[in-house]
Amino acid sequence: MAELAERQPGQGYTPIDEAKRQRLLELVRGRAMARPTDLAEDEVMVWPSLVVVEAVSAVVFLLGLIVLSVLVNAPLTAHANPNQTPNPSKAPWYFLNLQELLLHMNAGLAGVIIPTIALVGIAAIPYIDRSPLGVGILGTSAKGRKIIAFTTVYTIIVQTVMVVLDEASDRQQFGLGAVLKDAGMPEIVYGQMLPSLIILGAIGVLMAMVQGIFRPTRREMIIALFTGFVVTYVMLTIFGTSFRGEGQELTMPWNLPLEHH
Amino acid sequence: MRREQTLADRITGSAVWRSVVRHGYPDTQRNQALIIASNVFLHIHPVKIKRYATKVTYTFCLGGLSFFMFLVLVMTGVLLMFYYVPSTDLAYQSMQDIEASVTFGQLMRNMHRWSAQGMVIAVFLHMGRVFYTGSYKPPREFNWVIGVLLLVTTFLLSFTGYLLPWDQLSFWAVTVGTAIGGAAPLLGQYVNFLLVGDYQIGQNTLVRWYTLHVIFLPLIAAFLMAVHFWRIRKDGGISGPL
Known part of the structure; x- marks a missing residue:
């Protein structure tokens, strides 16, 4: 190019220097200078990019559901009989966590107050944790994911110990309830206040440990609390479905009556 | 040379078809946008979306x-x-x-x-x-x-x-x-x-x-x-x- 620019007008044609001669080697497909689309760099068209994902997952799921439904029949036991109580009588599995809770404390506390507080607490999460940090990242951060793992292990151990210990003391709040009962305290003390304190204590210990070990942000502390809730829900459901036999005694899953398998 | 009309062309070109379906075959960005926007079930979606x-x-x-x-x-x-x-x-x-x-x-x-x-x-x-x-x-x-x-x-x-x-x-x-x-x-x-x-x-x-x-x-x-x-x-x- 410089050669051409330096060429004076009127000068004749200069033969091309063979050593500098350019050859066409290849055509490379590149992005056009003017984009013929109004899609931003990180955007895709919903048709087809999203619609295909939805359609495929719907078809795969539906096929799985049909296969399951062909292979496994929904249960239909004997005609309802109000005079014949099955032992054990169990709520649907997703309420068995409440039924498990019910064994250990006052029915109103276990069946109504605690689930209500849990649901209101969950609904309130976005009004407590308002920082936009960590949106779109599973577990917020490496620390967040460690907190999830820590809380899961903590909750599994604490739940198992509490259920087994309480069972060993005839569901008298580790025997403390029996002591208070014998001391002539009213039901509200040993059936409601004592279990509430035990639950708050278990949550408090979790929060103190997470605080001490991880120095969490508010978001990360809420991750610990939410994980504690989810693991508790799952653990109590497992206890209720698989480890409660006749008279709601703790049993191994293979000793359960057949319809509860 | 004018392409011969196939049966599919006749159907999709008919007044009845075009009264129901307001977009052409979705191989252009315009038609891909129209298929979302003109369908009551699909229009729950936006026309374009973040890749993630x-x-x-x-x-x-x-x-x-x-x-x-x-x-x-x-x-x-x-x-x-x-x-x-x-x-x-x-x-x-x-x-x-x-x-x-x-x-x-x-x-x-x-x-x-x-x-x-x-x-x-x-x-x-x-x-x-x-x-x-x-x-x-x-x-x-x-x-x-x-x-x-x-x-x-x-x-x-x-x-x-x-x-x-x-x-x-x-x-x-x-x-x-x-x-x-x-x-x-x-x-x-x-x-x-x-x-x-x-x-x-x-x-x-x-x-x-x-x-x-x-x-x-x-x-x-x-x-x-x-x-x-x-x-x-x-x-x-x-x-x-x-």
């Missing part, structure tokens, strides 16, 4: 699957309603008829049952996904609250359906469940009467739960879902890394 929002390992399709299971439940539920009689004398018999005599009856019942259980699991997992990705944060706070209400509605839908077979399993599960509700402080006996409609579980309970199950709660769920899906778009689509 199509990643399956971010959402695991859990919200979509919950909705899909709801649709399966509506379809199979309507078919079951043709045969099911909500009477304490006839309910159990109609269940046996559905299983033994109705064409595909057992399959419909199984699909209804397993979807109902699956929907409870999917909604719960969806809540977990939304929580662990921090997707409830502003501006999505209110949609999270709607989601919690949808979780409760899903539980209630599943639980009201549990009584309908009128077998021992359903009768005693509901006995336990309503006893839990009846343990509510102060309001216990009123809650219990509201749920049972009598002093013991019987015909009144069955009609109550049937009505809640087949019309009242599905309407509530549909209403909440409409708000839920609309809010996703108004709050800027599904969440993603900032």
Whole structure:
């Protein structure tokens, strides 16, 4: 190019220097200078990019559901009989966590107050944790994911110990309830206040440990609390479905009556 | 040279076709936009979307699957309603008829049952996904609250359906469940009467739960879902890394 620019007008044609001669080697497909689309760099068209994902997952799921439904029949036991109580009588599995809770404390506390507080607490999460940090990242951060793992292990151990210990003391709040009962305290003390304190204590210990070990942000502390809730829900459901036999005694899953398998 | 018209060209070029379908074959961006915008079912979506929002390992399709299971439940539920009689004398018999005599009856019942259980699991997992990705944060706070209400509605839908077979399993599960509700402080006996409609579980309970199950709660769920899906778009689509 410089050669051409330096060429004076009127000068004749200069033969091309063979050593500098350019050859066409290849055509490379590149992005056009003017984009013929109004899609931003990180955007895709919903048709087809999203619609295909939805359609495929719907078809795969539906096929799985049909296969399951062909292979496994929904249960239909004997005609309802109000005079014949099955032992054990169990709520649907997703309420068995409440039924498990019910064994250990006052029915109103276990069946109504605690689930209500849990649901209101969950609904309130976005009004407590308002920082936009960590949106779109599973577990917020490496620390967040460690907190999830820590809380899961903590909750599994604490739940198992509490259920087994309480069972060993005839569901008298580790025997403390029996002591208070014998001391002539009213039901509200040993059936409601004592279990509430035990639950708050278990949550408090979790929060103190997470605080001490991880120095969490508010978001990360809420991750610990939410994980504690989810693991508790799952653990109590497992206890209720698989480890409660006749008279709601703790049993191994293979000793359960057949319809509860 | 003019291309010869194929049968497909004649159909898609006809006045009837073009009165129904307002877009051409979706191989251009214009038609891909029109197919979303001109279809009442697809227009729940925007025309274009962030690339990360199509990643399956971010959402695991859990919200979509919950909705899909709801649709399966509506379809199979309507078919079951043709045969099911909500009477304490006839309910159990109609269940046996559905299983033994109705064409595909057992399959419909199984699909209804397993979807109902699956929907409870999917909604719960969806809540977990939304929580662990921090997707409830502003501006999505209110949609999270709607989601919690949808979780409760899903539980209630599943639980009201549990009584309908009128077998021992359903009768005693509901006995336990309503006893839990009846343990509510102060309001216990009123809650219990509201749920049972009598002093013991019987015909009144069955009609109550049937009505809640087949019309009242599905309407509530549909209403909440409409708000839920609309809010996703108004709050800027599904969440993603900032």
